[in-house]
Amino acid sequence: xxxxxxxxxxxxxxxxxxxxxxxxxxxxxxxxxxxxxxxxxxxxxxxxxxxxxxxxxxxxxxxxxxxxxxxxxxxxxxxxxxxxxxxxxxxxxxxxxxxxxxxxxxxxxxxxxxxxxxxxxxxxxxxxxxxxxxxxxxxxxxxxxxxxxxxxxxxxxxxxxxxxxxxxxxxxxxxxxxxxxxxxxxxxxxxxxxxxxxxxxxxxxxxxxxxxxxxxxxxxxxxxxxxxxxxxxxxxxxxxxxxxxxxxxxxxxxxxxxxxxxxxxxxxxxxxxxxxxxxxxxxxxxxxxxxxxxxxxxxxxxxxxxxxxxxxxxxxxxxxxxxxxxxxxxxxxxxxxxxxxxxxxxxxxxxxxxxxxxxxxx
Amino acid sequence: xxxxxxxxxxxxxxxxxxxxxxxxxxxxxxxxxxxxxxxxxxxxxxxxxxxxxxxxxxxxxxxxxxxxxxxxxxxxxxxxxxxxxxxxxxxxxxxxxxxxxxxxxxxxxxxxxxxxxxxxxxxxxxxxxxxxxxxxxxxxxxxxxxxxxxxxxxxxxxxxxxxxxxxxxxxxxxxxxxxxxxxxxxxxxxxxxxxxxxxxxxxxxxxxxxxxxxxxxxxx
Numbered sequence: 001x002x003x004x005x006x007x008x009x010x011x012x013x014x015x016x017x018x019x020x021x022x023x024x025x026x027x028x029x030x031x032x033x034x035x036x037x038x039x040x041x042x043x044x045x046x047x048x049x050x051x052x053x054x055x056x057x058x059x060x061x062x063x064x065x066x067x068x069x070x071x072x073x074x075x076x077x078x079x080x081x082x083x084x085x086x087x088x089x090x091x092x093x094x095x096x097x098x099x100x101x102x103x104x105x106x107x108x109x110x111x112x113x114x115x116x117x118x119x120x121x122x123x124x125x126x127x128x129x130x131x132x133x134x135x136x137x138x139x140x141x142x143x144x145x146x147x148x149x150x151x152x153x154x155x156x157x158x159x160x161x162x163x164x165x166x167x168x169x170x171x172x173x174x175x176x177x178x179x180x181x182x183x184x185x186x187x188x189x190x191x192x193x194x195x196x197x198x199x200x201x202x203x204x205x206x207x208x209x210x211x212x213x214x215x216x217x218x219x220x221x222x223x224x225x226x227x228x229x230x231x232x233x234x235x236x237x238x239x240x241x242x243x244x245x246x247x248x249x250x251x252x253x254x255x256x257x258x259x260x261x262x263x264x265x266x267x268x269x270x271x272x273x274x275x276x277x278x279x280x281x282x283x284x285x286x287x288x289x290x291x292x293x294x295x296x297x298x299x300x301x302x303x304x305x306x307x308x309x310x311x312x313x314x315x316x317x318x319x320x321x322x323x324x325x326x327x328x329x330x331x332x333x334x335x336x337x338x339x340x341x342x343x344x345x346x347x348x349x350x351x352x353x354x355x356x357x358x359x360x361x362x
Numbered sequence: 363x364x365x366x367x368x369x370x371x372x373x374x375x376x377x378x379x380x381x382x383x384x385x386x387x388x389x390x391x392x393x394x395x396x397x398x399x400x401x402x403x404x405x406x407x408x409x410x411x412x413x414x415x416x417x418x419x420x421x422x423x424x425x426x427x428x429x430x431x432x433x434x435x436x437x438x439x440x441x442x443x444x445x446x447x448x449x450x451x452x453x454x455x456x457x458x459x460x461x462x463x464x465x466x467x468x469x470x471x472x473x474x475x476x477x478x479x480x481x482x483x484x485x486x487x488x489x490x491x492x493x494x495x496x497x498x499x500x501x502x503x504x505x506x507x508x509x510x511x512x513x514x515x516x517x518x519x520x521x522x523x524x525x526x527x528x529x530x531x532x533x534x535x536x537x538x539x540x541x542x543x544x545x546x547x548x549x550x551x552x553x554x555x556x557x558x559x560x561x562x563x564x565x566x567x568x569x570x571x572x573x574x575x576x577x578x579x580x581x582x
Contacts (some may be wrong), residue, residue: 086485092478106486
């Protein structure tokens with residue numbers, strides 16, 4: 001049962017650029033749609049409009065065939081009746097209530113026993129059961145996040161909305177919780193929409209991606225597609241000049257990880273705790289091109305391919321290769337001229353193992 | 363000390379405080395979140411008793427309560443006796459005169475409540491009204507208590523408006539501050555001093571409690 005989120009959000013701000021975001025994406029249970037963009041791009045505005053916390057100036061929002069907002073007909077479903085769980089950036093836990101009271105907060109309509117059951121269910125899922133008796137002020141950042149998720153999930157929402165869920169956490173905790181969060185979101189059986197400006201977070205957590213720039217959705221689609229083939233330069237600037245390849249971990253070799261991306265094998269440095277599936281991210285700047293497979297080099301990855309297209313970018317040339325997978329290299333103009341690069345030319349791409357960055361996916 | 367005046371003053375102060383909890387909280391809650399363009403107008407009306415001489419306010423209230431005004435006539439028709447120079451009239455005047463002492467601290471406390479918490483409550487399916495009682499009010503409680511205490515103390519000692527609207531009827535409108543004035547006029551300085559000292563002690567205690575409450579951090 002794949003639901004669908006359709007949102008057209010128009011908002012103007014005094015003295016600032018407005019937002020005119022149009023979004024129409026499938027949302028399968030357990031799947032995560034990432035709204036990705038730099039700060040100020042309007043992604044949080046869109047998320048808040050979907051939650052019903054803000055009313056757009058114009059546009060329409062519907063989820064799973066139900067209209068939540070329609071400026072034309074004046075429909076506005078209150079956030080209470082949308083049944084969309086919301087995880088705030090700073091978690092917004094109620095400071096005057098205990099952890100248990102926080103988790104039970106949205107269960108007012110249920111009987112005592114049912115309420116108790118739901119609190120247990122949600123707190124087991126998030127592993128916050130031992131914290132139930134605590135005060136909010138006694139919790140660490142990571143614990144707060146889990147309690148806030150338990151609170152949002154206890155009323156069994158139809159949709160989960162997450163606003164920069166990891167940004168309030170410190171570095172090590174963030175790394176740790178990123179993996180946990182992905183596993184949780186996939187396990188939930190409800191779709192999620194997640195807002196982030198962090199590339200690694202988008203790659204690690206998203207199934208589909210919508211890129212917002214200046215209040216407009218510039219591109220949307222499967223994560224690796226959007227990262228791998230930005231539709232225009234604005235998107236490319238936001239997602240970075242990166243090759244993103246879905247890979248499977250195939251083993252290890254000399255202390256390095258061997259991953260397979262379709263027909264090709266890559267050696268990469270092990271980031272630790274690597275599940276079976278990951279994204280291999282390679283910056284286009286770090287791909288070295290060689291006219292013909294030649295002498296030995298210290299780079300661990302040698303890929304044979306054919307040049308498919310070339311685009312000049314100032315002093316650089318963006319060269320797209322077909323190596324069995326699509327690979328983009330950013331080389332200097334003199335470098336390209338020396339190699340005589342042209343579409344159809346066979347070349348070899350050299351990649352150091354440490355240039356292949358692995359982002360865990362499951 | 364005049365026991366009857368003491369009882370009357372405490373009753374008046376307690377009822378004023380209760381009335382302002384019921385009336386002042388909704389006004390304060392509205393002031394805390396509203397972005398209406400005419401809001402300063404409402405804020406000014408609420409704050410007016412702070413700067414207006416009590417006699418001016420008392421005069422208008424007296425006129426409004428008198429048999430010459432439609433309101434005064436309606437009151438007499440409904441209850442069979444005039445509002446002016448009665449305890450009810452005194453209470454009404456006291457509520458209006460104490461409005462800023464309740465509403466301003468209430469509004470300050472309520473607007474300090476993180477709006478994210480209110481939004482979180484809404485996304486959890488809890489209505490606006492229930493959110494007010496389950497989130498905003500408990501978090502703003504220290505400010506609401508401080509405002510109530512301040513209102514009580516202020517209503518306890520009020521003089522000017524009381525004199526204008528209530529006069530000096532024992533058991534009906536003769537409050538402690540009127541009693542002090544009376545004693546002084548009769549050159550009974552001993553009684554005046556006892557009553558004054560009592561009011562001073564009460565006011566001082568109330569302020570100490572208020573500031574102590576304000577210093578206490580919000581629960582969390």
